[in-house]
Amino acid sequence: MEQQPAKEPQDQLFKCFSYTSRIVDCPPSSFQPDERLAYRFTFENIDNINTFLPVSMINPQRFTPGGCPDSVLCASFGLSLYATIENARRKLKNLAKSIAKRGYNTIGTHIAEGVIDRNDGVISPIGSDGHFTLHESTNADLAAKFVVVHRVI
Amino acid sequence: MISIHGQLLPEFPLPDLKKIADLIYYDGPFLSLFSSNEGKNYFYYWCDSNDTSNRWLVFELDGKTLNDFLSKKLPLRKVIQNAIEGFVISVDIEGGFDSYKFLNPTKLSVLSLPDEYLPEEDSFYAFEPLFSQDLKHENLLEITA
Numbered sequence: 001m002e003q004q005p006a007k008e009p010q011d012q013l014f015k016c017f018s019y020t021s022r023i024v025d026c027p028p029s030s031f032q033p034d035e036r037l038a039y040r041f042t043f044e045n046i047d048n049i050n051t052f053l054p055v056s057m058i059n060p061q062r063f064t065p066g067g068c069p070d071s072v073l074c075a076s077f078g079l080s081l082y083a084t085i086e087n088a089r090r091k092l093k094n095l096a097k098s099i100a101k102r103g104y105n106t107i108g109t110h111i112a113e114g115v116i117d118r119n120d121g122v123i124s125p126i127g128s129d130g131h132f133t134l135h136e137s138t139n140a141d142l143a144a145k146f147v148v149v150h151r152v153i
Numbered sequence: 154m155i156s157i158h159g160q161l162l163p164e165f166p167l168p169d170l171k172k173i174a175d176l177i178y179y180d181g182p183f184l185s186l187f188s189s190n191e192g193k194n195y196f197y198y199w200c201d202s203n204d205t206s207n208r209w210l211v212f213e214l215d216g217k218t219l220n221d222f223l224s225k226k227l228p229l230r231k232v233i234q235n236a237i238e239g240f241v242i243s244v245d246i247e248g249g250f251d252s253y254k255f256l257n258p259t260k261l262s263v264l265s266l267p268d269e270y271l272p273e274e275d276s277f278y279a280f281e282p283l284f285s286q287d288l289k290h291e292n293l294l295e296i297t298a
Binding site (some may be wrong): 019041054055059060061062063064065066067068069072073076080091094095096097098099100102103105106107129 | 168169170171172175177179180181182183185187197198199200201202203204205206207209219231246247248249250253269270271272273275276277278279280283
């Protein structure tokens with residue numbers, strides 16, 4: 001089947017648009033489509049219903065009172081990914097030391113690998129810790145692309 | 154959620170704390186720093202959840218303990234165990250950003266915390282704080298710079 005050309009960010013429709021449209025500059029205009037290898041925390045069973053859901057779409061929402069900046073609120077409608085398996089492993093190991101043990105049920109225990117492409121949405125610049133955020137397009141299906149490659153906890 | 158044993162309070166006694174920063178964050182906060190109008194420091198530390206609520210341990214800590222934690226000299230486990238007066242308040246927060254309720258506020262001794270609620274012995278700070286909008290905390294900025 002002939003592959004469809006990637007849509008420009010302004011032409012993409014995003015899965016969480018009904019929520020993010022209320023937030024100024026969300027997804028941020030600096031986010032761009034890209035094709036790259038990516039890593040995400042998952043559970044051993046990657047088909048877990050929450051594995052590829054943005055945190056703000058999971059009930060109950062984990063937040064502390066007092067609000068948060070729009071940039072953080074916006075990011076909560078995206079998916080956290082890492083540029084390398086080492087970046088992901090380091091973060092998950094540090095979290096495992098510092099959060100209550102039941103947190104594993106929330107963030108996952110394994111790392112999955114997959115390739116995101118320009119039709120999957122737009123991504124943030126990659127942070128110094130390798131983290132970036134993907135705002136998924138309506139057509140994205142990361143569950144079909146990612147496979148578990150590493151157990152951390 | 155795990156059953157906890159303490160003194161059930163008629164209402165959550167710390168509803169008006171001001172959020173300073175999320176100190177441990179992954180797809181939402183796990184540890185947040187708050188301040189009272191009197192300048193006292195408080196942590197909100199996530200410990201449990203069920204289908205409707207997240208449970209947080211809220212407790213006061215002194216400035217030295219905060220500094221030692223952020224400068225990686227003191228693990229989070231010790232910070233919790235050293236909570237001022239030796240107690241924390243467990244509170245279940247139901248709802249979302251827009252509307253939420255404090256449920257089951259319970260005062261309990263740090264000695265009675267389930268081990269499942271405590272971080273590891275070597276839980277030294279290894280993250281970057283996310284500051285709340287329009288808030289400055291110069292000491293924190295210096296410590297984490």
